[in-house]
Amino acid sequence: MWAQAQVLTVQSPNKKIKVQLFNRQQTKSGEWYLSTAYLAEKKETTAIPEIDLGLVRSDQDFSKALKLVKIGQAKLINETYSVLHGKKLACQNAANEVKVTLENATKAKINIIIRAYNDGLTFRYEFPETKGSFQVTDELTSYTIPRETKRWMEKWNPANEGLYTAMSADKVQKQEWGYPALFQTGDASCWYLLHEADLNETYCGTKLSNVKDSTHYKLTFPNQGDGRGQGSSIPTITLPWKSPWRVIIMGGLQDIVASTLVDDVSAPSVVKNTDWIKPGVVSWNYWSSNHGTRDFKTVKAFADLAVEMNWSYTLLDWEWDTMTNGGNVEDAAKYILSKGIKPLIWYNSGGNHTWVSATPKDRMLTHENRVAEFTKLKKMGFVGVKIDFFESEKQDMIRYYLDILKDAADYQMMVYFHGCLVPRGWSRTYPHLMTYEAVRGAEWYNNVPEFTMTAPEHNTILPFTRNVVGPMDYTPVTFTNSQYPHSTSYGHELALSVLFESGLQHMADRPEGYLTLPDTVKAFLKTVPNAWNETRLVDGYPGKTVTMARRKGAAWYVAGINAENKESAQKVQLSFLQTGITYRCTLIADGDHDKAFQTASRIVNNADVLPVKMLRRGGFVAVFTPNQ
CATH class of the missing domain: 3.20.20.70 (Aldolase class I)
Structure with missing residues (x-):
């Protein structure tokens, strides 16, 4: 018997996110899974207790009887890049990365590349051999989500145009689900969003399915009937090969909203001259x-x-x-x-x-x-x-x-x-x-x-x-x-x-x-504007209300909406404004009825609170420009 089931821990640079690799049989060979945890206010929450790992290739299996061959040295990923449009124009790809090498009974190798970010974690599979072409007949990646975890998920549809369903406990439905999927842990301190990134022509898109077990969301390939049955639902790969990143954005709701993790782990721009690209x-x-x-x-x-x-x-x-x-x-x-x-x-x-x-x-x-x-x-x-x-x-x-x-x-x-x-x-x-x-x-x-x-x-x-x-x-x-x-x-x-x-x-x-x-x-x-320097969640909860602040240059634009069938009195904290500067605030809010506006102007700073009243199903905008 191996002394410890847990063989690897990778932590985010800020030490708040932890991902661990375990062997299910508590030996050096067998089935492997990841477990994730989040540290908030000195309290550690197990976010996803188990993420099953493995692929099945047309020639052999890479999920069972996998022997640990090597744990690579920890590597710091630290890259800055800029984009032309999005929630944030100056971005950073910063993580701690470890590559784990496993081999099956035939000595064929598969690598698991694991990264821990300040706003989440990612992992991907890699076949390092340089020759061969095969089908991936199944991906066994599966997220175990406790029943008490709240979730907001969209039933899978090819156009991704459904409504989100909020579920937990005995209300959890068995279904095929599209990305991204939002979860809140039972103790309410940790949120996470499941997605995938850096998908390219070497693989297919995947979705989540808990049809067999309501607590297990397994990655599944497209339905054969999609696209009028054209094309194969099973991807064909040529070695060497890397899978898309499996992405888990994690933290408070503020971290989820501000994250650029999906772009961070994706391939850099291949377009040299971008002068013609104008949002x-x-x-x-x-x-x-x-x-x-x-x-x-x-x-x-x-x-x-x-x-x-x-x-x-x-x-x-x-x-x-x-x-x-x-x-x-x-x-x-x-x-x-x-x-x-x-x-x-x-x-x-x-x-x-x-x-x-x-x-x-x-x-x-x-x-x-x-x-x-x-x-x-x-x-x-x-x-x-x-x-x-x-x-x-x-x-x-x-x-x-x-x-x-x-x-x-x-x-x-x-x-x-x-x-x-x-x-x-x-x-x-x-x-x-x-x-x-x-x-x-x-x-x-x-x-x-x-x-x-x-x-x-x-x-x-x-x-x-x-x-x-x-x-x-x-x-x-x-x-x-x-x-x-x-x-x-x-x-x-x-x-x-x-x-x-x-x-x-x-x-x-x-x-x-x-x-x-x-x-x-x-x-x-x-x-x-419609391209932003910075984005921050001010307040909100899915399905209830949301107030967001976005910066363009030195000006801030704030918007809030109310989903509920009753009026809402908001006190918008202005701590996102720069310290030591006063701003002219122009507020455009709901008026006396749903087709009317009420406008006001005032001078504020980042210690102030902006009171706003929203009608039922109402909303507002406010613009903050530095006071010259």
Whole structure:
């Protein structure tokens, strides 16, 4: 019998996060698992008691009878990098790393690379041999989550557009679940978010399944039926090979919201010249008129809206290839450019993987198609593409996503993926990937009546889940109604412009929705940034309320929303402001009713508290600029 079951401990640089490697048989050979712990206020919480490890390859098993061969020397990862858009522009990839080498009965080796960060931990598998091509028939990574742990999870769907379900104890459902998934430990001191990062064409996307055991969330491969059954759900690898990182963002809710861990562990940018990549706000006609781009005059009206609101872009959505009523796509591009703004344009991802027949369908499907289309778009003055309906996370679809990004970089085209997977860190590698949908956003006011009442709660969950892991195009800030009405206040809608981060922020309302706003509100929307220097959670709890502060230069933008069916009186602590400086605060809050605003101005410093009243399902924004 081996003396100790635990054979390795890796701690974060700040000593708050600990990950340990155990042998289940308490010997040097057998099955292996990780255990994670979090230290808060001198109290250690076991966050995830067991994370099963192992892979099954088509030629042999790497999960049972694994013998410990070597524990490598601890290594400090310490890298700084900058990005062009996101929650924080100056980032740091800093961790303690240890590589463990195991071998199976045939002496074939597998490495487990473990990192502990101040805001979480990551691990990945590595096959170090240099020859061979195999299928990975199963990944046995599985997270054991105690029943008392609270969780917010989205039922798996290929477009990642579901609602989050809050569960614990006997309410935990057995299901397949999408990323990211949020958990709060039973003693309430530790939160963590499960995800994956640095996925590339050497593997497929995975999801979480507790179908067999409600307390065990096993990584599972895509369903064979996804993408109309096209492609294999089993990935094929060529050695040497590394898996994507398995990512656990951990700490308090403030740590979760501020984390850039998904990008930190992903491959650095491969785009040398990035001068052409410009985050910005976009006018978008689909929400208010599903066939808006078919009408040249509607396209002109939304271009004029972007000019009036000082936004950088307007998007031509589907049906641009059948545009009538005074002009076609070439005329539209000329008109938009003549106004001093830039056009973006929609495409169907095409191929047999989608049921959607909307045209143009296949112009992004092959390298040759993309080269021809990007060449034409460049000549017309388009600067970005929105590509829709991927419907699968199989390995061939991951390759398709990345092939699009590589070709788009060659033609200096910004990219927006719609009807797609959730972010896996690609915006760091390909900074012209500006945003993804992969969220139940405002478009769902077009789809179902239930979003009228579920949106307020949903909106307060997204800052702690989906938007943590990368840009999210919710298409926010809609004051008028689409097919189905809002139950949120105008203040709530305005706050979404700050709460939700997206490298291209598509403002979805019709022109009159913005142009009839009070001057102070219009002025705010004309200047609100969408790429940030710093992000901090001020207060909040998923499904209840959230208040967030984001810094752009020396100015701070604060936004808060209330999901509940009762008024909320907030006292916003301003400790995020710089010490020794006074700021002019402009507050735009709910007025007497849900379509009214109340504006106030005052001088504050970081010792002050800002009182704010929110209506039921209400919200507010505040801008703090240094007082000169």
